[in-house]
Amino acid sequence: QQQVKQSPQSLIVQKGGIPIINCAYENTAFDYFPWYQQFPGKGPALLIAIRPDVSEKKEGRFTISFNKSAKQFSLHIMDSQPGDSATYFCAASKIQGGKLIFGQGTELSVKP
Amino acid sequence: GAGVSQSPSNKVTEKGKDVELRCDPISGHTALYWYRQSLGQGLEFLIYFQGNSAPDKSGLPSDRFSAERTGGSVSTLTIQRTQQEDSAVYLCASEGPSTDTQYFGPGTRLTVL
Numbered sequence: 001q002q003q004v005k006q007s008p009q010s011l012i013v014q015k016g017g018i019p020i021i022n023c024a025y026e027n028t029a030f031d032y033f034p035w036y037q038q039f040p041g042k043g044p045a046l047l048i049a050i051r052p053d054v055s056e057k058k059e060g061r062f063t064i065s066f067n068k069s070a071k072q073f074s075l076h077i078m079d080s081q082p083g084d085s086a087t088y089f090c091a092a093s094k095i096q097g098g099k100l101i102f103g104q105g106t107e108l109s110v111k112p
Numbered sequence: 113g114a115g116v117s118q119s120p121s122n123k124v125t126e127k128g129k130d131v132e133l134r135c136d137p138i139s140g141h142t143a144l145y146w147y148r149q150s151l152g153q154g155l156e157f158l159i160y161f162q163g164n165s166a167p168d169k170s171g172l173p174s175d176r177f178s179a180e181r182t183g184g185s186v187s188t189l190t191i192q193r194t195q196q197e198d199s200a201v202y203l204c205a206s207e208g209p210s211t212d213t214q215y216f217g218p219g220t221r222l223t224v225l
Contacts, residue, residue, distance in 0.1 A: 032212055034212075034213070034214075036216075041218070042218055042219075043116070043203055043205075043216030043217050043218050043219050044155070044203070044216045045216065046213050046214070046215075049212065049213070089154075089155060095212060098207075098212065098214075099145060099157040099160050099168065099171070100145075100147075100155075100157065100214060101157070102154055102155040102156070103154075104154045105154060105155070
């Protein structure tokens with residue numbers, strides 16, 4: 001019930017490509033779905049987040065698509081750049097007392 | 113202003129020793145979280161403090177782990193009688209009263225020999 005499943009584990013794309021990372025959750029009480037970006041030796045940093053009352057949110061080159069009925073959400077990175085190479089984590093929480101339940105992470109490599 | 117800071121950045125200890133890890137949250141943030149990041153387990157929740165409420169300790173893996181938050185600000189995570197499986201990066205995050213965003217510190221890398 002508390003799990004968040006993330007795929008793929010790793011992803012390699014060429015510069016300009018559109019990597020897509022997928023997550024699925026089980027607990028319907030979750031109402032906040034952030035994506036975090038982590039570079040080696042650094043803590044995770046919030047990239048973009050969505051609530052279940054919308055199906056899509058876009059910030060710059062990053063877009064979250066959310067499918068409430070399927071309990072799935074995904075991150076799309078438009079026009080990916082080598083500087084986007086990092087590990088990406090999806091997460092889910094309840095707004096009240098919101099400990100984050102993280103997916104397993106996706107290591108993204110964008111080749112020049 | 114400054115972000116979340118953690119100290120030490122690295123800690124190497126011998127099995128059986130006690131360690132203390134420190135977290136300084138962003139000023140004014142009322143919520144503070146500890147997470148652990150390890151190769152086999154990913155990022156896992158440990159404990160959560162919110163204001164003066166009793167902490168949520170549901171993620172602590174054993175009674176060797178404890179944490180306190182003094183004066184609603186600085187937090188210390190203590191691991192007693194460390195084991196090799198405690199080796200991980202320990203991350204602290206804080207959250208303000210008007211935001212859902214958890215801001216993470218750089219972490220403390222703990223190595224138990």
